[in-house]
Amino acid sequence: MSTTTFAILISGLILLQVAGFAAFGFYRQQIRYRALERPEPDFVPPSALAGVTASPAPAMTTKTAAWPGDREFVVQRRVIEDGNASVCSFYLAPTDGAPLPLYQPGQYLTFRLEIPDPAGGAPTSVVRCYSLSDRPRADMYRVSIKRVPAPPGKPEVPPGIASNYFHDHIQEGARLSVRAPSGHFHLDAESELPIVLIAGGIGLTPLLSILNTLAHRADPREVWLFYGVRNRGEHIMKAHLESLRDTHPELHLHVCYAEPSAADRPGIDYQHQGWIDIRLLQKALHFGRYDFYVCGPPAMMETLVPALSESGVADENIHYESFGPASLTKRRGPVSTTVSDPVAVRFSQSGKTIQWDATSESLLELAEDQGIRVDSGCRAGSCGSCQTRIESGEVTYQQTPDADVKPGHCLLCIATPATDLTLAL
Ligand SMILES: Cc1cc2nc3c(=O)[nH]c(=O)nc-3n(C[C@H](O)[C@H](O)[C@H](O)COP(=O)(O)OP(=O)(O)OC[C@H]3O[C@@H](n4cnc5c(N)ncnc54)[C@H](O)[C@@H]3O)c2cc1C
Ligand code: FES
Structure with missing residues (x-):
């Protein structure tokens, strides 16, 4: 073989190899794109279905419209989710049986409750929001509600009206008036960055919806969940989170117990002692860009969100939601307004x-x-x-x-x- 023929042969082989790599890269990109875009794959890992009844699901399409006003739902199932029995999940199906609209993982439902007066007077009408705590499904929604006690040292104050009503009176078969999913705190469907979820206490719920969605889609991105509670008694859906970690190598679970009890096992029940702070995030995360999603109690939000900004995370990559001050008035001092004249x-x-x-x-x-x-x-x-x-x-x-x-x-x-x-x- 002449040198020229040999050179042509080698160049041809190199070209073929480059074309092969390009085709493979394009194929992987397509697979990934489909995994991110498809609303519901056929395969459902068992962990993603934990606690959901196995009725045949109506088809879910992006065309299923959100409903106006209130829609009636029936409670199909209740599940206690933590050792202290202070968080209960409610599985809700629409009584009209029509498919449910596709929501964005992280959004919430708004409930209108008519709470009877034990003294026989007129019921109190109460509106409350609860985050959807599972991945979107066409036949069922799930919310997970924490019983809110009276503030510490104030036994004279009534405990949280709606959360206690849910725990004590909303049993399987109860009917509820529910407004369609809404809220701007949700998984960024456009982004392909790796994801860091940071949850404090009951703030886990919207992040759980994001996590279950990513797991269900077999999303190839790396995901970190930093989850802070006092101890194992408060640890919501412990077995489910651990099963997700064990079946999804790209999920890194970091549980923080601020006040572990003697029975709590470091390295098994929890990975870090103390509350989540910026130093922990900096130590655990590799160098690079992430989308951060934060939801937790005020103290956590007030420290972590600014700390993320100060450490150089762009605002567009910090998504956060606080569950708000609920239905109370007069708990904070008056705010100054910009009005100078009365x-x-x-x-x-x-x-x-x-x-x-x-x-x-x-x-x-x-x-x-x-x-x-x-x-x-x-x-x-x-x-x-x-x-x-x-x-x-x-x-x-x-x-x-x-x-x-x-x-x-x-x-x-x-x-x-x-x-x-x-x-x-
Ligand atoms: C977008 C969004 C999503 C949410 N998602 C979830 C979720 O997934 N899960 C969840 O559990 N919660 C969630 N919440 C919080 C939820 O909406 C309620 O705020 C929470 O359940 C408390 O409502 P409540 O009616 O039980 O308590 P409230 O009756 O509003 O009382 C709240 C607190 O105030 C105290 N209080 C009552 N009266 C007085 C008084 N006179 N003086 C001083 N203190 C008083 C109560 O004892 C209690 O500690 C979410 C909130 C928002 C805004
Ligand atoms: S927007 Fe929820 S009470 Fe005002």
Whole structure:
């Protein structure tokens, strides 16, 4: 063989090899793309189905529309999820049997409860949000609710109204009024970055939905879950999390116990002692870019979210949600408003006009102080329950609303008046 023929042969072989690599790369990209995009694969790992009844599922398509207003659901199953029996999952199926809309993992449901008065008076209507805690399914939703006690050292205060009602009175077969999934805290469908989930206590629920979705899709990305609780008694869905870790090599589970009990085994039940902090994240994560999703109690959010920013994580890669201050008023001091001149707030349907003096934290609180009934759920701008039409004037927000606000409306729970204001209440 001449040198020229030999050179042509070698070049041809190299070209063939390069083409082969390119084709393989393209094929892997396609597989990955399909894994990320397809709504529901046929194969369902047993861990992803833990606790879900095996009825044939109606087809789920992205075309299934969210419903307007309330829809009736029936509780199919209740499961206690922690050693202290303070977190209970409720599996909910729509009574109309129609397929459920596809939601974004991380979103929540809004419930309207009519809580009977033990003294025989009129029931109290209460609106509350609960995160969907499992991957999207066409036939069933799941929420996991923590029983909220009275604040420490305040036995005179009633315990949390809705969470205790769920635990004590919502049994299998109970019917519930539920608004469609919503919320802007959810898995970023566009991103392909590795994912870091950081959960404190019951803040695990939306992150569990993200985690179960990624596991179910066999998403090839690396995922870290940092989960902080006091000890094993508070450890939600321990067996499920460990089974996900054991069956998904790309999942790195870091459980932190702040106050481990004598029976809690380091290295087995938990990996780190103490609360989750930025040093732990920096030690455990490799160098590189990640999408961070954070949900936990206020103390965790107030330290970790700014610490992530300060350590150089871009804002677009930090996603967080706080479960908000629930339905209480008067627990924090008044906020300062940007209003320098006194302004008047008129509630047109109630015929009341009140001078705004900043002793109220929000317009919601001002209305409630006047005995004006307003729906509220999250009291943090997330659920949209307190949305009210503005007849005239303008409001200022204390934070960016998370719920979608209709034109000419405002969310009373995070708004203060910017000018004289008339509200359709
Ligand atoms: C988007 C979102 C998602 C959420 N997801 C979940 C979830 O997945 N799981 C979950 O468990 N929760 C979740 N929550 C929180 C949930 O919505 C409720 O806020 C929580 O269950 C408490 O509601 P409650 O009615 O039981 O308590 P509330 O009645 O609102 O009371 C809250 C606390 O205030 C105390 N209190 C009552 N009256 C007074 C008073 N007069 N003075 C001082 N203190 C008082 C109570 O004892 C209790 O400690 C979520 C919240 C949001 C906004
Ligand atoms: S109460 Fe949820 S947005 Fe105002």
